[in-house]
Amino acid sequence: MRYLPHTPEDLESMLKVVAVESLEDLFKLIPRDCLRTDDMDLPAAMSEWELHDFMSGLADKTAAGPAWKLFIGAGSYEHHIPATVAYLSNRSEFVTSYTPYQPEISQGTLQAIYEYQTLVSRLLGMEVSNASMYDGATALAEALLMALRITRKKHLAISSLIHPLYRRVIRTYLEPTGAELIELPRSADGTTDFTLIKEMPELAAVALQSPNFFGCLENLSPAAGLIHKQNGILIACFTEPLAFGLFKNPGSQDADIACGEGQSLGIPRSFGGPGLGMFASSMKYVRSMPGRLVGQTKDKEGKRGFVLTLSTREQHIRREKATSNICTNNSLCALTSAMYMASLGGSGLRDLARLNYDKTQYLQSALKKAGFKIPFTAPTFNEFVVQFPSGFKTVHERLMEKKKIAAGLALEPYYPDLPDHYLLCVTETKAKEDLDALVREVQS
């Protein structure tokens, strides 16, 4: 096996040093009844060439070729990824290093993550970002746990327009804590009705997603005003951070914690993972924050350098009193997103967000013109809901089978009161012809 370098001569001399007869003898302290009596039942080893043929065959069995036109986002977005980002993020020095515990020989990762924290703080309008969480859903779950810790209260309110799968993850995380979770209903315009907060004293936090699962922008400031009056925390969640290139960010709307999914910033969809859990807050809460933080400092000669810091919050020091159990996070994805943000720059991010918005508006008005109903009137970014005529399901399936078009995601499995409602997503990857073709096909 090419990854195992030991020659028979190496083995012989090394076994002699260890003073055992054979490789099997290395395990003689293990009690006999713990040992395997059979071989592991695995397929025979493949050569590199066999493996690649086989894996290529598997990869061909997904709807991912250029012929496919997917108008589905819902937390996993198709955006162009510059060749430079893929190339640079695959450099061995970044890919095959561990968490930067030894800063003198990890300055590459450390400076890059410090830059990531800075870019994320600026994008979200927050004071401090951590080095990443697993994904948007777990970032939100940790934000809610953080709010429970800070406020020492037991009740949480979350919008029913937060990604339905995120809400399921939250329930899993909160189950043993005994915290009470209340879901806020939606208004007719496709945003959250948070007026109920007023009648709920003792809330630790309210969590809203903007743009929300229907693609609509939430007005966070009034919600912040209400929750701050009861000394609670406003958590602003997101699945599409590109929106903040154009629209107001969570920080400018008084969010205390901003968290969500950063996959759309240069990370492939990869069947839903790995993504990037983004997590930022105001500085006053930094010592309650989960996750790793990189800080700037100086070396003995006064030269600028970077280290992991504030680790007294973390599991390896605080053990059961830590702010989270997180250790390995999604560092390489954070680095990738920083490369992507650096490639776009401030001007580019704004232009790209604008292009996403324009294309989405174009499709939305074309569908409206064709007689389809746009049920929610709140402003949107690159996703919106369409109400198709009843029985559209067969058209939807036919387009998928025959035309390789995914005309949005059916909302009914997540919102049973919304049959025939579909969530559509348009990004810069779709040309005008693709949008025109979609409008034609859904009418056929």
Place this chain on the structure above:
Amino acid sequence: MKQTLGNTGLVLQEPLLWEKGRKGRSGFSFPKQDVPSIGISPELTGPGPDFPDLSEVDVVRHYTRLSTWNFSVDTGMYPLGSCTMKYNPKINEKEAGLSGFQNAHPLLPDRLNQGALQLIYELERFLTAITGLDAVSVQPTAGAHGELTGMLLLYAYHKSKGSKRTKIIIPDTAHGTNPASAALCEYRPIPVKSNEHGILSVESIAQVMDEETAGIMVTNPNTLGLFEENLTRISEIVHAKGGLVYCDGANMNAIMGIVDIGKIGIDIMHLNLHKTFATPHGGGGPGSGPVCVLKHLEPFLPVPRVVKKEGQYVLSDDFPKSIGKLHAFYGNFGVMIKAYSYIRSMGTEGLKNASQLAVLNANYVKERLKGVFHLPYDRPCMHECVFTDKIQQAKKISALDIAKRLMDYGFHPPTIYFPLVVSGAIMIEPTETECKEDLDSFIEALCAISREAEENPDLLRQAPFSCKVKRLDETSAARHPCLAG
């Protein structure tokens, strides 16, 4: 000694991203604006982020220079104990980069994602074959996430029996993530000391195990690199009181094809694909932390699960006792592809051989360094060995000084000051992919450092000398945090 690996070369300075660039540059190729631009209410818009504008060349030089400041497995030996920094095969990266995998959308109908679902289904079966346990979920995305999943399984199991338990036994050798994960399920950790041989004794567990205790979290092989020889009897005690045995499988690299986890009383175990199964660590993730269980806990595993129905792979939520979801989608699929490719490249014999050689390499290092460094538990080890700085402390040289000096010799330092049960611990995990010559160079470097500690201790206190930066002021970094520029 002969010429060392460590050397100095031209290290380029590189400013922070926002210290370079010019307004109006771009490193992004814009698609055509082929639709009209529509006005937006200024009430909704913000100013856009204050990012620097850089050209493509600016970005490429920036990150290429940064990358040269990192030590990595591809640069050299990385014997970081408990982290299993083995070689990460390049073919696995190529497979994970296949367009059909990278561009698969998680919410399309199952029939349009058969290739991805088949991979998850088969990987879960491979992991049952490797561990000897009955069922697996690959949804958890890291070791600590797998531990949390394990604790939630334990919690759900006791809840289903109508029993409310408040405590969990955790040995003093455990990773810090263990008590932190247990705390998320509101379990109070009950610490237990290991015995004079560095392992758990049956009596110490019998003393604390009661019907208020949900179970025990053990790491096997443990963090001293020793096999928990009494585990089968310990399991019997825990089970007799209605508890469950959770195993932190971070150290599975020592025992693939050798130990049958299903036979030694373990009910739940997590694996780290980014350790044992050769997927790269990425400077701190993404990882993957599958959870493996015995049959009686399978109904509680996270959903959705991939099942096979009439020759098709289907995502199923139809497990009413499940603890629920732990990730927005199905976990870190991109990492699973690499572990799957690794297992298919290694096969039954290859994986077993990897474990044998990992243990041989660790014992070889242990034998050769014994006497040069203090070995607190002098017995055959598994995949890693733990020394201390006791001998060098005579000259007031610490594990930290030894670690820093090792960088000058061209090696990544071992894990230091862990496990906590050993004072000044130096924990070495060479892994199976290091050849004898490299192990010998590493051993010679440590021997040279121990001589330096005798003859010129100040040299060690000032080390490293050849890295991009000297020792950094971590105290002021924590006291006056500067976390963004």
